[in-house]
Amino acid sequence: SVGRSGPADWRTLAEDVKTQMAWAWDQYKAHAWGKDEIRPVSRTVSSFPLRNGHHLGLSLIEALDTLWVMGLDSRFQDGVDWVKANLDFDVDGDVSVFETSIRLVGGLLSAHHACGDPVLLAKAKDLADRLLPAFGTPTGMPWGTINLKTGAVRNGVNSPAGIATYWPEWGTLSRLTGDPRYSDAARKAALAVFDRRSKLDLVATQIDVLSGEWKSRTATVGSYGDSFFEYLWDGWQLFGDPEWKRMYDTCTAAILKHQQVWKGSRLWFPDVDFETGAIVTTEQDELASFYGGLLGQGGAMKQGAAYTESWATVQDRYGVLPEGYDYAAVRPTQVSNSLRPELADAAFNLWLLDPEPRWREIGRAHFLAMKRWNKATYGYTDLADVTSNPKRQADHCPGYWWSEQMKYYYLLFSDTPRFDYKRNYLSTEGNVLLGFRRGA
Numbered sequence: 001s002v003g004r005s006g007p008a009d010w011r012t013l014a015e016d017v018k019t020q021m022a023w024a025w026d027q028y029k030a031h032a033w034g035k036d037e038i039r040p041v042s043r044t045v046s047s048f049p050l051r052n053g054h055h056l057g058l059s060l061i062e063a064l065d066t067l068w069v070m071g072l073d074s075r076f077q078d079g080v081d082w083v084k085a086n087l088d089f090d091v092d093g094d095v096s097v098f099e100t101s102i103r104l105v106g107g108l109l110s111a112h113h114a115c116g117d118p119v120l121l122a123k124a125k126d127l128a129d130r131l132l133p134a135f136g137t138p139t140g141m142p143w144g145t146i147n148l149k150t151g152a153v154r155n156g157v158n159s160p161a162g163i164a165t166y167w168p169e170w171g172t173l174s175r176l177t178g179d180p181r182y183s184d185a186a187r188k189a190a191l192a193v194f195d196r197r198s199k200l201d202l203v204a205t206q207i208d209v210l211s212g213e214w215k216s217r218t219a220t221v222g223s224y225g226d227s228f229f230e231y232l233w234d235g236w237q238l239f240g241d242p243e244w245k246r247m248y249d250t251c252t253a254a255i256l257k258h259q260q261v262w263k264g265s266r267l268w269f270p271d272v273d274f275e276t277g278a279i280v281t282t283e284q285d286e287l288a289s290f291y292g293g294l295l296g297q298g299g300a301m302k303q304g305a306a307y308t309e310s311w312a313t314v315q316d317r318y319g320v321l322p323e324g325y326d327y328a329a330v331r332p333t334q335v336s337n338s339l340r341p342e343l344a345d346a347a348f349n350l351w352l353l354d355p356e357p358r359w360r361e362i363g364r365a366h367f368l369a370m371k372r373w374n375k376a377t378y379g380y381t382d383l384a385d386v387t388s389n390p391k392r393q394a395d396h397c398p399g400y401w402w403s404e405q406m407k408y409y410y411l412l413f414s415d416t417p418r419f420d421y422k423r424n425y426l427s428t429e430g431n432v433l434l435g436f437r438r439g440a
């Protein structure tokens with residue numbers, strides 16, 4: 001029946017999420033233990049963020065705090081034991097500074113928040129020490145890539161997200177170690193982007209980290225822009241630093257002024273030229289669907305709810321979201337699905353602010369469609385085509401799946417005592433850095 005779900009139904013759904021997580025973890029342990037990513041159709045593996053076939057246990061580390069908050073304690077301990085016995089970052093290989101920080105530094109810090117094991121903090125510090133040299137530029141904006149062993153840097157053109165998505169993780173690391181180098185580097189990098197905003201208070205997607213010159217003109221709330229804005233707010237939410245709220249408010253006022261487009265009751269945020277405000281494209285990438293949750297957090301609940309509902313109509317149409325969608329053409333521009341969490345992320349953030357069943361319903365639709373279309377023999381996989389019938393699967397489970405949507409679903413449905421629903425902080429990778437209740 002379509003009737004409103006009662007509390008027992010949500011708890012039953014939370015139990016199903018937990019069962020799916022335990023099953024996927026057991027498949028990972030059986031077929032990909034210690035590897036970065038499992039390919040759940042072919043039962044093979046892939047490596048990330050190192051791409052040289054060397055593995056750092058990415059999915060295992062990303063899963064840890066999700067396992068803990070679900071009460072899968074023996075599996076959590078198995079993972080922590082693997083980290084303590086095997087994890088070594090002294091590898092002669094290049095990694096993305098951004099991806100490695102949000103996924104591995106963040107994953108180790110959230111596991112430490114769950115259990116307090118000092119080895120997890122030591123590993124997070126060791127890794128951050130290997131990433132820190134990337135920030136040694138004249139502007140303070142980091143290189144895109146660094147070698148974990150030699151410190152050799154590459155990719156001098158970076159994005160606002162790639163430059164400024166560090167402060168919550170690195171501020172936490174400084175707080176826990178007493179070493180200010182991490183928070184100082186993260187803060188200086190974010191300010192360097194903000195100080196180079198256009199006269200419209202917009203930022204573009206690409207900038208030269210040595211000269212500080214912009215290398216693109218496109219302002220977006222999607223890829224390359226997204227977590228720059230998210231982390232301005234987060235600096236306020238996690239550390240109560242008003243400087244970050246002022247920067248967030250400045251950037252958000254500009255986005256609401258220049259990128260807010262209503263089509264009837266549907267709200268969209270097209271990319272615009274960062275100096276003229278002219279619309280560049282009506283294609284939205286799926287990553288932008290996190291933004292409704294951030295707008296709600298920052299006080300623009302009307303726009304946050306409307307943008308999330310816009311994306312919910314796309315989810316209703318295709319079951320799972322395509323990677324790219326053109327709201328003017330009313331069709332997908334990229335038909336693949338990368339098993340991404342953003343709409344569930346937004347629904348969860350809005351639920352925390354306003355526990356209306358609607359946000360749980362969007363999360364439930366996201367979860368049930370994932371079970372129906374993305375489940376494969378050895379785990380959950382991304383899709384090649386969401387428009388084909390039946391939808392065609394690809395063969396890759398990304399690390400963020402273990403840290404993000406499975407945690408958002410569980411927290412949305414379970415009301416678990418292990419999480420403080422009133423005072424908490426989750427990173428852009430879903431890592432809980434504040435709000436776990438160990439005693440529960």
Ligand SMILES: O=C1NC[C@H](CO)[C@@H](O)[C@@H]1O
Nearest residue numbers: 227340341342400428429
């Ligand atoms: O901020 C992010 N961007 C891309 C991934 C999820 O789609 C994930 O790594 C994270 O949520």
Ligand SMILES: [Ca+2]
Nearest residue numbers: 227290428429
């Ligand atoms: Ca994110």
